[in-house]
Amino acid sequence: MKNRKFIIICNSIILLWMLISSSCEDMMGHYLDKAPGVDVTLDTIFSTQRNAETFIVNMYKVGIHTDLPKWDDLDGRRDAIYACTTDEAENGASWYWCQNFNNAAQNPNWSGDDGRRWVRWRAIRNTNILLEKINDVPSTEPNFKEQAAGQARFIRALNYFEMLKRYGGMPIVRKSLDMTDDLKIPRSTFAEMVDFIIGDCDTAAMLLPDKWSETFTGKATKGAALMLKSRTLLYAASPLFNSNTPYIDLPGNNDIPTYGSYDKNRWKKAADAAKAVIDWAPSGSIALVTNQGVDKNYRYVWEVPDNQEIILSTKFAGLEGYWYMAFKSINNFYISEAGTSVTFNFVKKYEKIDGTPQNWAPNGGDDLNQKYAELDPRFAQSVAYNGSYWNPDFPSLKMFQGTDEVAANQPPRIGCKGGHWLRKWIPGTLTSSTNAYVNWYLFRLAEAYLNYAEAINESEGPVAEAYDAVNIIRKRSGMPDFPPGLSQEEFRKKIRNERSIELAFEDHRLWDIYRWMIAEEDGVMRGNMWGLNIYRIGTSNEYRYEPYVFETRTFNKSMYLHPMMQNEINKGYLIQNPGW
Template identity: 55%
Template sequence: MKSIINIVFCGALLLIASSCDQKITEFLDKAPGVDVTESTVFSSRVQLETFITSTYRIGIHSIFTYNDANLIPTTRTTTINAGITDEAESEVTFFHTQQWNAATITANDGLVGQEDYRYYIRWTVIRNCNIILERINDVPGLDEAYKNQVMGEVKFIRALNYFEMLKRYGGVPIVDKRLGVTDDVNVKRSTVEDVVNFITKDCDEAVSLLPAAYTPNFRGRATKTVAQMLKARTLLFAASPLFNTASPYLSLGQNNKLICYGNQDNNRWQLAADAAKASLDLATAGGFALITDKGVDKNYKFAWEQNDNTEIVLAEKAYGSRGRTQFPWYGIQPVSIANAWGGVSVIHNFVRKYEKKDGTPQTWNLNGGGSDLLKKYSELDPRFAQTVGYVGSFWNRDWPALETFQGGRNADGCWGGAWMKKLIPDQLSTASGAVPNSIVFRLAEAYLNYAEALNEAQGPVPAAYDAVNAIRQRSGMPKLPTGLTKEQFRERVRNERDIELAFEDHRLWDIRRWMIAQNEGVMTGAMYGIKIYKIANSTEFRYEPYVIENRTFLPQMYLHPFLNNEVFKGYLVQNPGW
């Protein structure tokens, strides 16, 4: 990707939408360039590459927010979504997370309150993809292999943007061609089933057209494996209770199929399992593999910290090194460490999900606490220490030992008693910036997708066990116990997703597709932190659990609302409850 990224910064940038007030139709009927005409774009391979690069830049969604006024609307989210879930609490109250936790988001809030700051940009991306598919044969001198690659890339990017809308809204308008001035641009919502089929068709075609791998300098471009992983992810959502049901979470009357299938079919889980297995099979040929050679105390951290490692199937490549006072770091670091906007405090609801190293549950006294905090931490799954910045742990060269105890330098705003360390590399400090490892697809997800879908389709068969155990064992955790029921295995694989994919923007969407948001302690009810106290003449710490806040989740929040300024135009049916 480095080669084509250079083109986009050295050459003329094509249109990137920046207004949060523009409507869909303004993107669907807008010319593809301002300073560069469409004829220029399709006049040579170099010009086409520039257009493709700009489409990647606005069309790939990583786990980070960059606060880039050239890329996203002026009103925007500036932190990750972990603080909406039982993973974390945002240090400050002005992030979008607080509106979700208080259930005060509305269809009039604009993009920041609704989390989806890329909504309008996706329509620009989709239009770019449609234009490329229409005009690719007009570019002189292209060989068939390159044309196939480009068509595969844009079909993947188009499918990814539709998936991002599917998981937020359910059925959305399908636009599979460039719309001109004589076309009806008020395209109505398609059903969930039609959108899922559209995405998976694009993915199938992308898999058939894309290469298995690229040379290292082109990491960041779509491959067969990532297109197949997107198909598997889409089918996993399609098979999950939110969509795979005859009765949606709230009735939309005759329009129920805009928010669910309208029937329940267990075969959808088998389709998801088959797609996930195919992505694992393709990964080998593409050179993708789990990190297993760094040691059980380092494998996991290497996978999320080291750019372009073999486990990263796709990462966003729009940015180079970023200083600690630049986004995305500025929106996820504690104020006490970087004088940033605010950190992500890991809450005790999440910490309690970690098993001990022997695979048994850790015991926590929620009523009175205890005087053995560090001992309890030391007994946890090795991924805990590679994910969470806890009292006394290393943060970076500036902060070799965190002080999250009461009165400590890092305690203010640390509602949970610990900080999220995952995503923030050790290299980042006052002396050194760091290139964000902006993960979009990581191979570990494919294993867990396969295990979940296979269990739902067939029960806890050996292949489902093997997939989960591959993830556990590379981090030194024992295999799951045999003899689990389907329901027991379901809970174990869900917990494994919580731990392995923590803070990678999976939890919010898993909670909603499983329809567990209203369970106590998930997105509803008591969110716990711990207050930590020094013990005189001891290296240990006393912990005291307390309730940070009681959160509220309303049923309509299982899907996002469309903005009312779009709904009032008459062509979009609003999701129920909004």
């Protein structure tokens, strides 16, 4: 397909095919697990530019992950998305890993991150090897070595950031280790880890180009490094980490899971980093999607690969069929599985088109279609609801219950606890007999605007720049500007809701909930999760909705950060996160 491009870090189309179809490890063996001199040595790998490029491809494969379920050694057989751990969504099967979050069943022997935990260390080892060996590569290609080093520093920073948001300060490994090294490296402080990540981002931004040719779509750019810096500093400035009062005291070591102190200037740094992404965007030919119409702009971003808003996306997934896609979303259309349903808790976050809250009656009402029609256009572009189009096989979803034989046995209703299915990520062209690509991205420009609006409000209050940044996001989806004259707290509440809507189901909500420390609020990650029972009113085209509780979730304060693995704690060189 013309719009689908894979990473091509070589000059040969034949080599590209080999990389995609077999992987670097199949071609060269698991060389990272072999002692030098066995089968393939590091000297062999870095003896030619072609071999070094193969190593770089594997560095991407191991070092860049998505939130979409994958059943392989890189993802530990994850079968649900993180949205199912929050008020965004629910997975219909009780045995999926996300339910351990909802039941507060995490423990130091299981955190929900097991499959990827060790892969991150593999990725970091890969990047350290490249940084040590890249200058040995004989290459006459301008900037090859510098750009390779920039990619390694970006991927190393990305993997440390993924650990930072889960654990706080972690052991910092600056070189490739061997068996003669002391492998018991203690945890760094939170500040040290932030500084390490930002240092790699700054260096990567200097070494990487603003953009690559279309042949190399999927490689990290300067913008990706700036975007990672922005996200890191935003998280670091947030209440979970930036506070004089830790969420749970860890006597003598509060500076490991968090800063252990508050500094308002951290918000200023986050705002400056986000603004740097916005200012850079034209150089990278990056811009918000605004030319598809207010009813299509948002969907275009997540459905069309390599569109102008995407700063970095993953390129290792090929065509996928409905059976695999089902684990992300609506299984029960064709096969009996679980699927991801959107909660009524989250649906209520969508404003009306005029920017006011939707008036959902607590005991239900007879105007469901009207309610849906009045919502923010991003609702219909993200959520599959009663009467909406799914694909050629299901042109009008029947999510209602009743005695009608068709409705009672309609597959889309089975297992849908929230009363709505997840639309996002599932292309409308996908059917039981067709395949499709998932356009998963790590960074897009809209996030930079939202990061900027949030950070500058916390730093300076709701100044004009904060309004401008969020209003440009709302305008392209047909939503009105934020009302003028908001207080800092009022703006904070609205920007958090806007972020929840714009970045819905993109692996932001869980981490935003954590960093804002709102998980304990009723209906977020604790308390009642609501769905809708839907009934057709006679033979009309209107429906009655009745909210009902499908689950009561539990959240413990210790869960704001994941536990370190107990078997490593038992070795005596790591400090456990508080509460575990």
